[in-house]
Amino acid sequence: MTSTTALVTGANKGIGKEIARQLVSAGFTVYLGSRDAARGRAAAEEIGGDCHLVELDVTDEKSIAAAAASIASLDVLINNAGVLVDSDTGPDASLSSFRATYETNVFGVVAVTNAFLPALRRSPAPRIVNISSGTASLGASTDEAVRASATGAPAVLSPGAVSYRSSKAALNMITALYAQALPGFRVNAMAPGLRATDLNGRARSLGDDPAEAAEGAVRLARLDDDGPTGTFVSWDLSVMPW
Incomplete structure (x- = not known):
């Protein structure tokens, strides 16, 4: 695996920040994408090493274009x-x-990915990792055995968060189809599990360490050329049901 440069969107806090930190530790040059320049700069300075702020609002076409123009490869x-x-x-x-x-979780991913495809195509080993969610699994959400299980994840058993969960299900399909359309790439989706982040109150109070989820994303970023593509996996890289 020869990849050395990485862009992480939404990386001024939470799982994204931990991904950026671990990639820097692994020897990558990391572009830390942040909509808020001040928070992004503080996060990049805290991580240190070869970590650089890139102002990036994934819902703003001009911001995406400016970020893409600043990263040649x-x-x-x-x-x-x-x-x-x-x-x-x-x-x-x-x-x-x-x-x-959907503006952030779906359209933002498509817009950013498409904008950076020229830069990724200059890489000998391009990798795309889409952070999804286990609650997006259609299989788990419709499996009566899972729904009836006392050990099932409450978020999967509940009919709530329909906009979020459906957006991540759409992201999974995007991942599968981009993997098919980009044979020289490795394109995968990862469910990070419930983590102690600012995503919601339940995550802050009940979630596990974001660094554990970040490890899975970093492993996908460093896949060998014969590694999997078009998959939906958990943070430990076990296969998730679509």
Whole structure:
């Protein structure tokens, strides 16, 4: 594996920041994408080493274009930026919640990925990692055995967060189709598990260490040329049901 440069979106905090930290420790030059320049700069300075702020709002075309113009070549793109606008069920969720969620979690990923494809194509070993969610699994969400199990993840058993979960399911399909369209790449989606981040209150109170999830993303970023592509895996790289 010869990849040496990586861009991580939404990396001024949480899992993204831990991914950036671990990539720097692994010897990568890391571009830390952050919508908020001040917070991004503070995170890059805290990480240190070869970590550099790139102002990047994944919902803004001009911001994406400026970021892409500033990075001539790239080996790894990690689409980490994501939002959970509300936890409503389908009948209760508003169209505005769907639009805001998809703008970041789906359209933002497509826009950023497409903008950086020219830079990635200059790499001998391009990698794309899309941070998804275990709650996006159609298999787990519709499996009565899982739903009836006392050990099943509460977020999977609940009908809530429909805009978030469906956006991540869409991201999984995007991952599979981009992997097919980009045979020289390794394109995979990863579910990080419930982590102690600012994504929602439950995650902050019950989640595990974001660094553990970051390890899985870094492993996907460093896949060998014969590594898997078009997969949906958990943070430990075990296969997730679509």
